[in-house]
Amino acid sequence: MNDRASADRPISHYTIDYVELYVEDLAAAARDWQDAYGFSVAGESVSADHRGVALRHGGITLVLTTPLSDRHPASAYLPAHGDGVADIALRTRDADAAFAAAVAGGARALREPRRHSGDGPRATALIGGFGDVVHTLVEREPGAPGGLPAGFTPVAGERPSWSGEVGLLEIDHFAVCLPAGDLGTTVRSYRNALGFREIFQERIVVGAQAMESKVVQSPNGAVTLTLIEPDTRAEPGQIDDFLKNHDGAGVQHIAFSSDDAVRSVRALRGRGVRFLRTPDAYYDLLGGRIEPAAHSIGALREAQLLADEDHGGQLFQIFTASTHPKRTLFFEIIERQGAGTFGSANIKALYEAVELEKTGQHGPR
Secondary structure: OOOOOOOOOHHHOOEEEEEEEEOOOHHHHHHHHHHHHOOEEEEEEEOOOEEEEEEEEOOEEEEEEEEOOOOOOHHHHHHHHOOEEEEEEEEOOOHHHHHHHHHHOOOOEEEEEEEOOOOOOOEEEEEEOOOOOEEEEEEOOOOOOOOOOOOOEEOOOOOOOOHHHHOEEEEEEEEEEOOOOOHHHHHHHHHHHHOOEEEEEEEEEEOOEEEEEEEEEOOOOOOEEEEEEEOOOOOOOHHHHHHHHHOOOEEEEEEEEEOOHHHHHHHHHHOOOOEOOOOHHHHHHHOOOOOOOOOOHHHHHHHOOEEEEEOOEEEEEEEEOOOOOOOOOEEEEEEEEEOOOOOHHHHHHHHHHHHHHHHOOOOOO
């Protein structure tokens, strides 16, 4: 694979069109996203092979799909991984050109571009990503707002959501766990095939555990993947657990942005969402590290939000407790006040909180 300087190609200015999750129980999963996170049903799809529901909250579209026959890829995905992210659909100006460039850059070609009629996408194509996660390349009419995937029918009399109360905005980033040795290859793949740029890297050490992380991002900053692999020279840890329980690479968590994380967390907690707890000592020491501008330390302590800052500003974030049977998927709420990085000082706090949860010393709340 040639390392091509592709970041200036207009077709590499991707945005997130939708995220598809394969689920065992479609009705239960859709109900949970509506009741707990304030999503509303925007569309539905049914065929001999699958049934799907499209959900919307702010600028976020999630597609939940369950298989009805062995012909659908979810029938192989679910036994291996359980419920999880299967497709990060990328919107592009030209699906044909994007597909050709991606394949020329080394991406796996899974479905040639096809044209669509109706009110949905003008064209779609499919390429491989990491593990069993794929990318649908979606072309829509110029200037068209975010829509439904191909084959979906809008729901008449859409039930109103409580998205205003919860206040989620967009998908900020995806955290991806990779087997040891795959980090460099995956970074090069996204750089060569999709024109992404590597914008950040760090080595994270938590006790006897260690991991390497690199962040790749589309040139316009709209699509961000935080890629993490375990350091095999250290003791096995949470990344190793994910890879074992998920049976390979996959999305560990999706981060949803908010312009007021304290408000969002209060609303979500009131709707039954459980979050990882942070030790009280974190807030006792926080004032000596930064001076939070958007929220008081008392409000952060009450909401259990983590805080960090970089040269651009501050960020506030919190992680949900995983409700996945394999504990391989959870979510993040993040508020950026100018910060462009990912809360490096909070990574340790997150992993320490997860370790405490595993031992029962500090359960979710």
